[in-house]
Amino acid sequence: MSSYTKRVRDNILPLSVGGTLPEAFEEWSFTERTIDHGQPTETCQLCEQEDLRYHFQIQNNLTKHILWVGSQCILKFGLSVFEDGRRLSIGEAKKKLDRLTQKMRLESCIGALETLAQAEENKILSNALSYYKSKKYLSPKFAFVVLWRLQSHHIDHSPSFFKINLKKKKYQEDLRTMKLSHVHIIWPALSTSQRDMAMRMGHTSPPCVI
Ligand SMILES: [Zn+2]
Structure with a gap:
């Protein structure tokens, strides 16, 4: 038995009725509860990733x-994921867990x-907050101000999570004419x-991005 399988067994069998992994997996389901720990600091209590x-x-x-646990373990071991009382297929379960992420x-x-809008009295930032809440994306100009001010205030954030809309011609034009340091x-x-x-459009990637 691989040390991986042994870890999974040691973690799940004492908490289950079934005596084998397939039997035990049948007994477990996703409860709909999730936690964002803010940083990648936690361990999966099943496989110990x-x-x-x-x-x-x-x-x-x-x-x-x-x-x-991590969402990967739910999918890998086929643990039950429900939607309105119906057990989802693996593909549907993956979509649901992705949506929750x-x-x-x-x-x-x-x-x-919200932290930023409180830290700095600035109409652009309060507008960006209500805009993001309703649209779930930012224009390139809003995104620049938001990410720049978040950095300046040392507010904990993940820049890659912000979504930017470039579908509108105006937004594309804003990106085209944006200073490279802002891009x-x-x-x-x-x-x-x-x-x-x-x-x-003629911009170049930042030197530190691989
Ligand atoms: Zn795991």
Whole structure:
């Protein structure tokens, strides 16, 4: 038995009724509870993988024990994920857990924006906060101000979680005419295709990005 399988067995069997892994896995389901720890500092209580930022809670339906695990373990071991009382297929379960991760990322962005709007009296920032809450993305100009001010105030945030909209012609034009140093501030928030677009416009990637 691999040390990985042994770890999983040692962690789950004492909390389950079933005596084998497949039997035990049948008893566990996702409870809908999640935690964003803010930093990748946590461990999966099932496989002991480290550096997790997000914890998903699972519960044994018979013993009522709970474990905090990574979403990967829920999918890998086929633990039950429900939606409106219906057990989801693996593909549907993956979509649901991905959506919950996106939601935690959105909430962490809004939390950082709220801290920022309180730290600095600035109409642009309070507008950016209400804009992000309703649209769930920023324009390139808003994104620059937000990420720049978050950095200046040393407010804990993950720049790559912010979403930027470049679909509108006006936003594309704003990016095209943006100073390179400003483009580099919003770079972590750009998706791969948005970075390609920026480079086609003549911008270059920041030197430190691999
Ligand atoms: Zn795990």
